Amino acid sequence: MSIRLKLAISSLALTLAGTSFAQSSTDKPERIRGAIESFSGSTLQVHRRSGETVTIQMKDTTHLNAVKPVQLSDIKPGTYVGAAAIPGPDGKLVAKEVLVFPEAARGTGEGHYAWDLGANSSMTNANVDTVVQGTNGRNLTLSYKGGSNTIAIPANAPIVTLIPATRDDLSTGKQVFVVATHGKNGSYDGNFVVVEKNGVVPPM
Template identity: 75%
Template sequence: MSMHFKFAVSFVALTLAGAAFAQSSADKPERIRGEIVSFTGSTLKVHRRSGDTVTIDMQESSGVNAVKAIKLADIKPGSFVGAAAMPGPDGKLTAKEVLVFPEAARGTGEGHYAWDLGANSTMTNANVDTVVQGTSGHDLKLSYKGGSNTITVPDNVPVVTLIPATRAELTTGKKVFVVATPTAAGTYGGKFVVVEKDGVAPPM
């Protein structure tokens, strides 16, 4: 694994510590989800889900990765995962997506905190202690510094892992997840991009 990929993976893991990245703060990174309009030179334009189009300046240090779909059965005790989840009527957490981190990213962004994938959504970056087969998926017992929880992962929920990508893959129409910092000029400074590859869009 290259040093660049290690850096990129570690950075995205850190960005998942969403509690530190309040989107209302002008000097804090934001998570941008949408579709690529264009990528020319170092300028990436993304049409966000919210309806607006933003301009992102990609620096030399801006990491680019993609995601690869894997099976729910690939999550084993000892895996380090990031699971976005929503509470059900009974308060139990049900996953909306699960990212299985490469070993190089183990331990980074660890914890349980608010997320912005939907109302009341949370993100848990944690070690998988146990995996129990249920009637509608798998129950993951997760532990992290300071706590633990159990998240139900339905069979139809996206499960992905990170793989290397290049800027040549930032083409019009692809779905992206971008971590970027707002600038005074109204644009963004790109920190990290996860781009769709082989039809697999970043679910986070």
């Protein structure tokens, strides 16, 4: 793994863990999802899914990555993952997406907490205990400090891992997932950016 990706993983650990805490400070990281309207110099304009356009300053310390698809069969006991999920009709958690963390990111934002990828969504960042893939369904059993969850993985749920990206990938129309803090004059300072690459949209 490259040094740059290791640094990006360290940043992701801090920013994702920070977003699980109380929403009381303007310094608190915020998650921004949307499409790039423009990128010029160090200024990234993103049209958010919620409708407004925001300005994000890409700092020298901003970490930039993309994602690539992997298969459920690539996940083994002992893998560290983050799974966003919503309750199914029976109350069982059903994955909206799964991020397979590189080994250097083990422990990133560990736990189970509220997420913002749909109503009643949650995030579980945890160690994989078991993987079930068969006629009775596809499931991951995850354990974290203080608890465990079993999450059903639908066939259409994206499963991805992080790969490096460059600022050349920040082109108009690309989808992005950004963790940022409030900056000056209503803009944001980008901490961690995941950009669409090779047609793979960040599912987080």
